[in-house]
Every structure is written in C-alpha cells, then in structure tokens.
Amino acid sequence: MAVNYDALAVDYQAYRIPDRRISEKINTHLENAGSVLNVGAGTGSYEPRHCKVVALEPSQEMISKRGIDKAEAILGSAENIPFQDDAFEIAMGILTIHHWRNLPRGLAEMKRVARRKVVLLTWIDDSPRFWMQDYFPEMRDIDHQIFPTLTELESYLGNIKVEVVEIPEDCTDGFMCAYWKRPAAYLDHRVRAAISTFSRMSDYEAGLAKLKDDLESGEWKSKYGQLLEMNSLDLGYRLVVSEKNA
Numbered sequence: 035m036a037v038n039y040d041a042l043a044v045d046y047q048a049y050r051i052p053d054r055r056i057s058e059k060i061n062t063h064l065e066n067a068g069s070v071l072n073v074g075a076g077t078g079s080y081e082p083r084h085c086k087v088v089a090l091e092p093s094q095e096m097i098s099k100r101g102i103d104k105a106e107a108i109l110g111s112a113e114n115i116p117f118q119d120d121a122f123e124i125a126m127g128i129l130t131i132h133h134w135r136n137l138p139r140g141l142a143e144m145k146r147v148a149r150r151k152v153v154l155l156t157w158i159d160d161s162p163r164f165w166m167q168d169y170f171p172e173m174r175d176i177d178h179q180i181f182p183t184l185t186e187l188e189s190y191l192g193n194i195k196v197e198v199v200e201i202p203e204d205c206t207d208g209f210m211c212a213y214w215k216r217p218a219a220y221l222d223h224r225v226r227a228a229i230s231t232f233s234r235m236s237d238y239e240a241g242l243a244k245l246k247d248d249l250e251s252g253e254w255k256s257k258y259g260q261l262l263e264m265n266s267l268d269l270g271y272r273l274v275v276s277e278k279n280a
C-alpha cells in the first residue's frame with residue numbers, strides 16, 4: 035500500500051523529534067562541509083546547522099511544517115534533483131530511501147549533485163528477529179521489499195562504509211523500532227500515525243490486541259523481558275557513507 039506523506043506529516047514533528055545520539059553520529063560525517071543537500075528532508079530532522087543546507091522534499095505538507103529556523107526547502111524528489119552536477123559538498127538522506135519510486139535513479143542523482151560524499155541512514159535486513167514481528171508478521175516482508183540490501187546499495191553507490199547505529203532505550207525519534215523497550219507506545223494511534231510501515235500493513239488490529247493482552251497479562255515481559263536490561267540495541271539501522279574519491 036502506498037504511503038500518504040501529507041498524512042504522515044500531520045503529527046510528524048511531535049513524534050519524530052531528532053534523537054541527540056543519532057544526530058551526533060550523523061554529524062561526524064557532515065563535519066567540515068560547506069554545503070549539504072538534504073534529500074527527503076521531511077520537517078528538517080538532523081539537518082546540520084554549521085553550513086549552508088538546502089532541503090529537497092516532495093510533500094508540501096512536510097515542507098509547511100518546517101520551522102522558520104529551518105533551511106530553505108524545495109519541492110521535489112530524489113529521482114530528479116533540480117541542481118547542477120557537484121552543486122553541494124554532501125548529499126544526505128535520512129530514513130527516506132525506502133520511500134523512493136526509483137532507488138537507483140535517486141541515488142545516482144545524489145551522487146551527481148554531491149562533490150564529496152553521500153550520507154544515508156537506512157535499515158538493513160540483517161538484524162536478529164525483533165519482537166514486533168511476532169505481533170505484526172507483515173512487517174518484515176514489507177520492510178524486506180522496500181529497504182535495499184547493502185549489496186544493492188554498494189552496486190548503486192560504488193564504495194560504501196557502513197556504521198551500526200544502535201537505538202537508545204529512550205530514542206526521541208519515533209520511527210518503527212524506536213520503542214523497542216516501550217512496547218505500550220505502539221498502542222497509541224498517534225505513535226503509529228508517525229510510522230509509515232503501519233500504513234503499509236493490510237491489518238494490524240489483531241496484533242495490537244494481542245500486544246495489549248500480553249502487556250496486561252505479563253506475557254510480553256516473560257518473553258522479551260531480557261530487553262529491559264539493555265540501554266541500547268542494534269535493530270538493523272545503519273549509516274551508509276559513500277565517498278566520491280575514495
């Protein structure tokens with residue numbers, strides 16, 4: 035099922051607050067940049083403040099939700115970036131590539147406009163089974179179809195370096211796996227509305243009802259309680275960096 039990005043934008047900023055620890059990781063790859071293009075920029079999460087930034091985003095609703103302190107935003111898509119070759123030092127794309135209509139074309143466009151490197155945050159399907167899949171079995175299939183593998187990314191980008199991004203227990207950016215240690219959060223429809231994978235599922239009501247029952251009965255804790263000992267977890271999120279002259 036297609037995602038309505040304007041609908042996703044409604045409460046996006048309330049539930050998708052950039053996480054400080056993830057931001058620090060992203061920023062280590064943006065240091066010393068004079069200019070950055072943020073592709074699939076949404077409301078502007080993780081945009082650096084130390085340099086000139088231009089945001090490219092296809093949803094007018096997302097653009098309208100950007101604060102006045104945010105970088106200039108242009109309506110447009112990754113597949114057809116309206117800038118000349120080498121117009122920016124770095125092109126970044128955070129949790130966006132799985133939404134694109136044509137990934138190889140979008141990544142070729144990012145490479146074309148970036149003089150130095152392309153920086154992506156994405157999800158890679160090589161992580162251990164996550165408890166949410168027990169409640170929402172469609173999730174893995176959907177994510178498997180829309181997220182590229184590292185091999186695919188390498189074939190589109192050339193050289194890549196990959197860095198694990200562990201998700202903190204109190205992650206403020208409410209993406210799909212962010213509430214791994216706070217399962218009751220998924221029972222809140224506003225939390226789900228800020229997560230596009232839920233809108234791609236054909237039916238998740240039965241999974242939600244089971245999750246609610248298992249939280250109330252203690253079944254969730256007896257099955258997955260070992261997670262409550264952890265402060266952060268590798269759930270498959272990866273920073274992928276491709277240097278042009280490496």
Ligand SMILES: C[S@@+](CC[C@H](N)C(=O)[O-])C[C@H]1O[C@@H](n2cnc3c(N)ncnc32)[C@H](O)[C@@H]1O
Pocket residue numbers: 039050073074075076077078079080090091092093096110111112113127128129130133134135136140230
């Ligand atoms: C999950 S949001 C991520 C937004 C932002 N990067 C962030 O980290 O909060 C995915 C974004 O990708 C955008 N998007 C969807 N299709 C796109 C495309 N073909 N090219 C560029 N961006 C696209 C959506 O409109 C949405 O704003």
